[in-house]
Amino acid sequence: MNRAELADFLRRSRTRLAPSDVGLTAGARRRTPGLRREEVAQLAGMSVDYYTRLEQRRGSHPSRQMLTALARALRLTADERDHLFHLAGEEPPRAGSPSAHVRPGLLLILDRLHDLPAQVLSDWGEVLAQNTMAVALSGEHTGENLVRRYFTDPAVRAMIPPENYATHARAHVAHLRAVVAARPDDPGPAALVAELRGVSAEFEELWASHEVSVRRAATKRFLHPVVGVLDLDCEVLLSDSHDQQLVVHSARPGTDTYERLELLRVIGVQDLSPTKR
Template sequence: MDRTELADFLRRARTRLAPGDVGLASGPRRRTPGLRREEVAQLAGMSPDYYTRLEQRRGSHPSRQILTALARALRLTDAERDHLFHLAGDEPPRSGGSSDHVRPGLLMILDRLNDLPASVLSDWGQMLAQNAMSVALTGDHTGTNIIRRWFLTPGARDLAPPENHEQHSRAHVASLRAVTTARGDEPGPAALVTELRRGSAEFAEVWAEHDVMVRRPSPKRFLHPVVGALDLDCEVLLSDGHSQQLVVHSARPGTPTYERLELLRVVGLQDIGRSR
């Protein structure tokens, strides 16, 4: 681990970004350019003190999870992400197939969708990034797998009407089967299938039916505990290679859902602000 070069690279990557580049409010005029250390830590989901130690060449060896989060927070390109891993003395993720590194172009779009719930997912259900409206709608699930949550986490289905549960289950299973077939040499999707077949009788039963599908945009209903039922349209923007998808939910103007989504934007973002 090259602490000096790592600290310099992190500092330079931080100072080239403006708050607006990552979906943060600019606030009062700043004395120095770029993001503050605590803002990078917030975006990466890590301790501000630990990030500060990294920039001061005092930090312990960062885990692969932290390196991935830093690459995402600093909007690094694939080449810059690999450089970050090398400076930390670690091997970068292999090229090709699915990756937890979100492309800067997708993050740029995500950062600018301030009034609509939007998130970036891998093709096998890894939640890679969420904007504030997405967190207000579903909770913060960045770093988790939405298919694993659906089948194994109590309460994960509370936002979906009970009559839609079977449809969602079948869509999750069929989509995951398509990915594991297409990416047979990748351990992540295959390990998830093994875990779910052992842990969920429902998953095992649907898996045995051998349905295959690619997830398509479709309207969704959410039962939000604060603003009530939301009937949202869903649009999906696929990355090059289709290994990542930007999912955006919206409501038609003039509908009750549109008004409730506006209320969620006000109430939900206030709650997020108080929790930080």
């Protein structure tokens, strides 16, 4: 690990970004160009103290997950991401791995969607990046897999009307089957299928049916614990290589859902649960 070079690269990458480049407001009294350290830490999901120590050449060896988060926070290109990994003494992730790099162009669009829930997914369901509205809608799930969560985490289905369970399950499995067939040499999707066939009888039954489809635009109903029922239009925008998807949820103006989505934007990720005594 080259602490001096890593510190210099992080600092220079931070100072070349404006707050607007990452979806933040500039605010007042910015004496130096670029992002503040606390802003990078917030975007990467780490403590300010840890990030500060990295820039001061005294931080501990960052994990691969932390390096991936820093690459996204600093909007690094694929080459810059690889350089970051090398400075930390790590081999960069290979293409198609769970930590696939989100291109800065997709992140730029994600940052501009201030009032709509949006996230970047790999084609087999890995959550690569979320905006604040997506976190407010369904929680922070960057680094997790949506298909795995749907079949193993009861909290996911708590946000979906019971009459829609089967439709969502079939769509997840049919899309995953299409991905596995398209990329038979990629161990990630195949391993996910093997895992879920072993832990979910529902997944096993659907997999045996051999239905195939790809994720497309749809209307989805969410049961949000604070703002209530949301009927959202879901649009799926594909990257050039079709291995990453920008999924955006929106509501039609004039509807109850439109008003509730605006309320969700105002509330954000505040914890509005009753105070425990």
